[in-house]
Amino acid sequence: MKRGIAGSMESNDALITVKESDKLSVTVKSIVYDFFHEQIEKVIYDTLAERGIGNVEVICEDKGALDYTIKARLLTALDRMEG
Amino acid sequence: MPGNNPAMLQNSDVFDCDAVIYDLEDAVSVTEKDAARTLVAQFLSAMKKQPPMEIVVRINGLDTEYWEKDLEAVVSDKIDSIMLPKAQVRYLKQLDEALSEIERKKGMKKHVAVLPIIELAASVMEIDDIVKAPRVNGVLLGAEDLSSDLEVARTKKGNEILYPRMKLAYACAAYKIDSIDTPFTDTNDNEGLADDCAFAANLGFTSKAAIHPNQVPVINSVFVPTAKNIEWALRVEEATRINAEKGLGVFSLDGKMVDKPVMERARKILVKARKYNLIQEDKQ
Amino acid sequence: MKNALNRYVPEGYVPFESASAYKNKERKLIAPKKTSEGYETLGSISDMFDRLQIKDGMTLSFHHHLRNGDFVLNMVCEEIKRRGLKNMKLAPSSVFPGNAILAELIENENVTKLYTDYVNGPVADAICAGKLKELCEMHTHGGRPMAIESGALHIDVAVLGVPAVDKKGNGSGFSGQSACGSLGYAVSDLTYADKVVFVTDNIVDRIDNPQLDGKYVDYVLKVPAIGDPSGIVSGTTKITKDPVGLKIARNAAQLLDEIGLIKDGMSMQTGAGGTSLAVAYYVRNRMLEKGVKGSFASGGITGYFTDMLEEGLLDELYDVQCFDLKAVQSIGRNAAHHAMSGSKYANPFDDNVVDKLDFVILGATEIDLDFNVNVTTDSHGKIMGGSGGHSDTAHGAKVTVITTNLVKSRMPIIKEHVTTVTTPGEDVDVLVTERGIAINPRRTDLLEKLRNSRLPICTIEELLETAYGITGRPEKPAVTDVPVGVVVYRDGTVIDTIYKTK
Numbered sequence: 001m002k003r004g005i006a007g008s009m010e011s012n013d014a015l016i017t018v019k020e021s022d023k024l025s026v027t028v029k030s031i032v033y034d035f036f037h038e039q040i041e042k043v044i045y046d047t048l049a050e051r052g053i054g055n056v057e058v059i060c061e062d063k064g065a066l067d068y069t070i071k072a073r074l075l076t077a078l079d080r081m082e083g
Numbered sequence: 084m085p086g087n088n089p090a091m092l093q094n095s096d097v098f099d100c101d102a103v104i105y106d107l108e109d110a111v112s113v114t115e116k117d118a119a120r121t122l123v124a125q126f127l128s129a130m131k132k133q134p135p136m137e138i139v140v141r142i143n144g145l146d147t148e149y150w151e152k153d154l155e156a157v158v159s160d161k162i163d164s165i166m167l168p169k170a171q172v173r174y175l176k177q178l179d180e181a182l183s184e185i186e187r188k189k190g191m192k193k194h195v196a197v198l199p200i201i202e203l204a205a206s207v208m209e210i211d212d213i214v215k216a217p218r219v220n221g222v223l224l225g226a227e228d229l230s231s232d233l234e235v236a237r238t239k240k241g242n243e244i245l246y247p248r249m250k251l252a253y254a255c256a257a258y259k260i261d262s263i264d265t266p267f268t269d270t271n272d273n274e275g276l277a278d279d280c281a282f283a284a285n286l287g288f289t290s291k292a293a294i295h296p297n298q299v300p301v302i303n304s305v306f307v308p309t310a311k312n313i314e315w316a317l318r319v320e321e322a323t324r325i326n327a328e329k330g331l332g333v334f335s336l337d338g339k340m341v342d343k344p345v346m347e348r349a350r351k352i353l354v355k356a357r358k359y360n361l362i363q364e365d366k367q
Numbered sequence: 368m369k370n371a372l373n374r375y376v377p378e379g380y381v382p383f384e385s386a387s388a389y390k391n392k393e394r395k396l397i398a399p400k401k402t403s404e405g406y407e408t409l410g411s412i413s414d415m416f417d418r419l420q421i422k423d424g425m426t427l428s429f430h431h432h433l434r435n436g437d438f439v440l441n442m443v444c445e446e447i448k449r450r451g452l453k454n455m456k457l458a459p460s461s462v463f464p465g466n467a468i469l470a471e472l473i474e475n476e477n478v479t480k481l482y483t484d485y486v487n488g489p490v491a492d493a494i495c496a497g498k499l500k501e502l503c504e505m506h507t508h509g510g511r512p513m514a515i516e517s518g519a520l521h522i523d524v525a526v527l528g529v530p531a532v533d534k535k536g537n538g539s540g541f542s543g544q545s546a547c548g549s550l551g552y553a554v555s556d557l558t559y560a561d562k563v564v565f566v567t568d569n570i571v572d573r574i575d576n577p578q579l580d581g582k583y584v585d586y587v588l589k590v591p592a593i594g595d596p597s598g599i600v601s602g603t604t605k606i607t608k609d610p611v612g613l614k615i616a617r618n619a620a621q622l623l624d625e626i627g628l629i630k631d632g633m634s635m636q637t638g639a640g641g642t643s644l645a646v647a648y649y650v651r652n653r654m655l656e657k658g659v660k661g662s663f664a665s666g667g668i669t670g671y672f673t674d675m676l677e678e679g680l681l682d683e684l685y686d687v688q689c690f691d692l693k694a695v696q697s698i699g700r701n702a703a704h705h706a707m708s709g710s711k712y713a714n715p716f717d718d719n720v721v722d723k724l725d726f727v728i729l730g731a732t733e734i735d736l737d738f739n740v741n742v743t744t745d746s747h748g749k750i751m752g753g754s755g756g757h758s759d760t761a762h763g764a765k766v767t768v769i770t771t772n773l774v775k776s777r778m779p780i781i782k783e784h785v786t787t788v789t790t791p792g793e794d795v796d797v798l799v800t801e802r803g804i805a806i807n808p809r810r811t812d813l814l815e816k817l818r819n820s821r822l823p824i825c826t827i828e829e830l831l832e833t834a835y836g837i838t839g840r841p842e843k844p845a846v847t848d849v850p851v852g853v854v855v856y857r858d859g860t861v862i863d864t865i866y867k868t869k
Contacts, residue, residue, distance in 0.1 A: 006118050011776050012090035032777045034747060035841035064776025066837065068129035069089040072122040079117060093774075093837070094611050097801040131836060296610035300617065360821050 004081030007065075007073035014065040016073040018081050021057040024048070030062035043067045047074050056081075085110035086119035086140075092126050098296045099303060099359075102137035107153050108144070108168050116149050124156040139198060141166035145174040151181065158185045160193045166223065170199030172209050175216040182218065196220040198263070202228035207247045214254045221261030223292055224251050227268070237268075239275055241282070252287035264291040266298075273301050280305035307359055308352045316356070319349035370861065372739065372788055377502065377850050380861040386762050386794050389858035394716035395517040399558050402582035406536040409564065409588040412446045415526075418586070419562055424454045425523040428515075428560060430553040431461035431485075432528070432540060432688060436598025439528035439566050442590070444468045447477050454500075456480035458520060460511060460552040460709070461755070464488030465598060474498045482520055484508050485753035494851050495749050497867040503750075503852035505743060505865070508687070509713025509721065509759035510857035512555035516710065519859060525560035527553045528593040532567040533574040536581030540689075540706075541699040543569035545594045548689025548698045549668075550578050554708035557583045568593050578706045604669045604691045606648050607641030611801045615770050616645030618822055619728065619799045620653055626816045628725050628766060629653045636666040636721075636760055637728040639690040642770050646728045647671045654680050665712065665720045666727075666756060668704070673697035676704060685720045687712040687756075713759035715857050721756070721763025729757055731769045731798075733785040736827055738792030738807045740769060741785040743854055746778060748846050749868050754789045759857050761794040766813070773800040779834035779841065781827065788863040789854055803830050845869050 003019040028040050044058055056078075060070065084095045086107045095103045105126075111119040123140060140157045142165055143149035154165070167178055175197065182195055197218040201207055202225030214222060226244045230237040237243065244265065255262035264283035267276045280291055280302055291302045308316070319336060323346050326334040333342045356362050369375060370382035409415045421427070429440045440459050445468065447455055455478045462469065462483050470489040472478040479500035484507060486494070494503045506514060514520035529550065530543035540550040545568055557563055557579055564586045565579075607613060623629055629650060637643040648671065654661065664672045665685040670693030675681045677697070684704045689695045698704045710717045721727075732752070733741040740761070742752050761767040771780050780800075796813060798805045805827035806813050817824055852865035 010088075010090065012093060032841075034844035036777060036839060038842060039839045064778070065089055066093055066129075066777060067839065068125040069092075069122065072118070072125035075125070076118045076121045079121075094801065097611060097614060297608070297613055 002081050002083070004077040004079065006076035006080060007069075009061065009063055012064050012066070012069070014060055014062040014070050014073050016061075016070070016077045017059040018074070018077045019057040020081070021055050024055055026058045026060070028060045028062065030060070031064050032062070039067065040070060043070045044074060047071050051075075051078060053078065086123045087111050087115045089122065092122070096134045096136065098299045100136055100293065100299050101290060102139050102163070104139045104141050104166055104292070105157075106141045107149070107157075108141050116143070117152075120149075120153055120156045127157065127159065127161040130161060137163040139164040139166050141168065144169045145177055154181055154185055158182065158191075158195055159189065160191050162195060164196040164198045164220070166198040166200060168200050168225070169203055169228070170201065170206055170213060171203070172212045172216060175199060175213065175219065179217040194218070198223055200225040201247060201251060202226075202232070204229070204232050207250065210247075210250050210254045214258045214260060219260065221263055222251055222255055223263040224248060224265040226265035239269070239279070241279070248283065248286050248288070255289070256287055261290055262288045264288040266292040266294040268294060270295040270297060273298075276301045277305060303359075307361065308356050310361075312352050313356045313361055316349035316352040317362070319346060320353060323349075372791060372862065374788060374863045375850075376861045377853060377864060380853055381859065383791070383856050383860040383862040386758075386791050386856075388860070389715045392858070397516065397518040397559060400560060400563070400583055403585070404582075406565075406581070406584045406587050409586050412442050412588070412590075413449075415564055415586065415588055416446055416450060419524055419564070421452070421524060423452050424456070426456040426458060426480075426521060428522040428525045428556045429457070429459035430527055430550065430556065431459060431463070432547045432550050432552060433545060433594035433599050434461075434547075435463040435465040436545075436595035437463065437465060437528065438590075438592060438594050439526060440466050441468050442566070443526055444472055444478075448472060448475075452477055454479045456482070458482040458522060460508070461485040461753070462488070462490045466490055470498075476500055482506060482511075482514075483753065484511055485755050487751050491750040495865075495868045497849060497851055499851060502850060503865070504855050505753050505852055506855050507713065507754040507758050507857040508552065508709050508756040509715060509719065510855055510859065511552070512708065512710035512714045513716060513857065514855075514859060515555040515559045516714070517859075522556060522560035524562045524564060525553075525556035526564050526566060527556060527579070529553075529565045529567045529579060530593065531569045531571050531574060532565050532587055533571050533577070533581070536565065536584035536587060537574045537577035538565055538567075538579030538581070538584070539574045539577050541695070542571070543567075545569070545592065545596060545599060546695050547594075547599050548695040549686040549706035551687030551707055551712060552709045553579060555710055562586070564588060566590055566593055600689060600692050600695055604639050604644060604671070605641065606645040606671075609641070611772055612642040613645055614801050615772070615799050616642055617649055618804060619646045619768055619770050620649030622797065622799065622804060622817070622820075622822055623650060623726060623766075623768070624653050625820050625822070626766065626813055629657060629659055631659055631661075633659065633661040634663045634665070634723055634725045635661065635727070636664060636724055636764070638730055639667055639669050640730050643728045643730065644669065644671055646768075646770060651675055651680060663720075663723075665707075665724065666760065668694040668698075670694060670697075673701070673704065676701060685712070713756055713763070713857070715759075715762075719763065721760045724760060724764035726766040726768060727760040727764040728768050728770055729761060731771045731780060733780060733782050734769055734771070734795070734798055734827075735782045735785045735792070736831060737784075738795040738798070738827065739785050739788045740790040740792075740795055741787045743789045743863075744787040744865060746782075746786050746841075747844050747868055748786050748866055750852070750865060754854070758790040758794065761790045762857070766796050767794055768797040768799060769795060770799045773802050773830060773834050774837050777838050779831070779838050781831045781834050783831070787854060787865060791856075791862065798827060798830070800830060802833050805830050
């Protein structure tokens with residue numbers, strides 16, 4: 001199974017893992033979950049849509065990353081999965 | 084600023100500096116080149132307001148496999164300059180062509196400038212041509228790599244880099260571009276940093292690179308005009324205006340002759356002082 | 368019932384009116400405890416419970432000068448647990464993570480009431496989970512002595528850890544294996560509790576000018592150790608190296624200079640956090656540059672202030688609590704380094720030190736558009752601290768400066784409304800962040816002085832927008848409406864309620 005990981009568990013970063021899958025699933029764990037989980041999920045779905053990716057499993061472990069960091073980590077993880 | 088560090092990127096615009104260099108080269112490990120490039124690109128594209136400083140991205144050298152991808156990712160209207168490590172004339176030509184291609188392809192309004200780093204003995208010998216190369220509007224001295232190229236020890240006093248420092252300062256002054264002195268690497272020695280700044284300023288450098296944001300106030304304290312100089316420059320400005328009305332291009336102030344080079348020096352001080360908001364103007 | 372800040376006040380408490388409402392009230396003093404010559408010696412903690420007849424429902428008090436190295440509160444908790452006592456009320460001046468056993472006692476209803484000025488760690492978690500049967504009352508360092516001397520907080524037995532006790536029962540924190548310096552927060556307990564026990568690991572022949580007067584002491588218990596020295600004082604407290612924190616500190620010092628507070632006779636207080644200490648450092652540099660000499664610094668004292676005392680930049684230090692080893696060493700050595708009581712420090716009805724402060728530098732977990740500050744809970748409403756001296760110094764000082772990052776790990780520190788009010792906005796004058804400085808619009812005098820300033824002055828609304836521009840607008844976290852505690856302002860009124868977390 002192809003997968004890609006990018007980012008880190010440092011403060012203000014996020015560790016994002018993507019795995020090949022036959023359906024779309026997004027899991028978000030975050031230190032600011034109660035305040036920003038909708039926004040984090042939106043960034044992830046928007047980025048996948050931008051890339052035209054429908055079916056993939058995304059796991060985001062967030063340490064207070066801003067939107068552009070989450071997007072960048074997701075893009076890098078996807079690039080790494082594609083190899 | 085290390086390009087792969089989100090915590091540092093997000094506060095990179097709060098320090099009172101002229102430019103921030105986002106680094107994709109030495110501060111990023113080879114396994115994270117892709118991540119850093121994407122992070123810097125996303126960071127820049129998310130920037131809503133015009134930041135209070137210039138934006139420079141240091142790409143990987145043209146002798147690596149990364150530089151083209153670096154440029155592709157980060158060149159946009161958001162950046163002011165590309166910093167080129169291990170700069171040589173042939174690389175500068177190649178970089179200019181690549182930038183022109185990207186600017187055309189992306190339909191950019193901006194013409195991205197280039198800041199070469201002089202960090203090879205070969206580059207020192209080419210300085211005269213480097214300052215004339217297309218897009219070059221400033222040059223940075225990189226003493227760490229330069230001294231290892233020379234196989235000499237790097238010292239705080241810096242005698243080993245006296246020649247390239249002088250050569251660079253003159254070449255930049257001749258072509259009216261920024262000369263940026265090499266960073267002072269001991270982040271715990273502010274006194275040493277201040278001495279090093281003063282020395283570089285006396286050689287004619289217009290600015291100095293910081294390797295830590297905590298160095299910025301010390302560097303500014305040397306390169307930013309003093310209150311005394313600003314006061315003098317304001318008086319020259321006022322006297323120039325009054326004398327110009329009388330049709331006098333040369334006049335005397337405090338018993339000293341003021342001619343065009345003096346007026347020019349005063350003008351430059353005031354440009355800097357106004358840029359840093361150093362002139363008290365009553366906001367009633 | 369709602370108070371003047373529109374915050375809910377539970378039944379039975381007096382709502383907060385204003386920071387200066389105490390001025391219309393009379394000081395109320397109960398009779399101090401009876402004095403006696405000499406003391407009796409106890410054999411063990413268990414012996415203490417027997418001889419003092421400590422039983423269900425009693426109130427026991429403690430000080431927190433041994434901080435996270437404290438054994439005394441823990442020893443007493445062990446004994447309460449062993450004896451299966453119920454409904455005990457505890458009044459430790461602060462609670463640290465090292466006091467985890469207290470969380471267990473709360474869960475099992477051995478302890479059902481808590482009065483404290485600051486609490487974090489497992490005990491805070493237990494309170495927030497709704498385990499404490501009655502409301503936790505969170506006082507200020509000045510409000511606690513006021514509550515004790517007025518009888519509002521009645522103490523059956525004060526169990527006080529004392530690093531040195533002499534033959535007459537006099538106590539001091541200056542020496543001994545558990546030396547912690549000033550014992551300021553123990554003084555009211557000593558003076559007004561029904562019974563007082565000193566727990567010590569160091570009996571000496573004689574203490575000159577003791578901070579704790581032996582005439583109030585009923586019992587002394589000697590134990591092998593009252594605390595773990597490594598947790599009592601940190602070796603050194605250091606200024607931050609974080610460039611953002613340093614920028615904030617530089618701007619704060621610049622601002623203090625521009626509003627004319629760096630002058631001969633100046634008085635100041637800062638917290639022991641890295642950014643606050645950095646402000647002290649930059650202020651010190653300004654004083655040296657200008658050749659200025661200050662009158663005093665107060666509060667929890669660090670080595671930065673003892674250095675300033677020793678280099679002649681300050682005439683005196685008023686020390687309620689020593690934060691580091693240098694401060695502990697200085698208080699025993701420098702005559703101008705005075706130990707003071709919590710009441711002398713901050714009791715609104717005492718001739719206190721905070722009222723004489725020119726400026727104080729404080730932190731914030733949250734600050735809102737009305738300049739209200741929260742240092743009691745996080746943005747989820749979970750307890751992670753408390754006022755300590757925050758609201759006391761903010762009220763006393765002529766200028767109160769809050770220094771904080773605008774955003775920490777995506778959380779904007781500025782809110783429309785703070786989750787919990789610790790210090791009312793009327794007492795908060797300046798907010799310094801890395802992206803701008805906001806002045807409370809009530810302080811037209813400061814705004815006038817800063818009219819031509821080059822500092823990045825803006826409104827607090829602009830700072831909020833800047834923060835949201837970076838982080839996005841935060842969603843509102845789910846909270847319950849079940850009160851678990853009250854934030855008691857220094858005058859005894861309730862300024863806010865703390866709720867059970869989800």
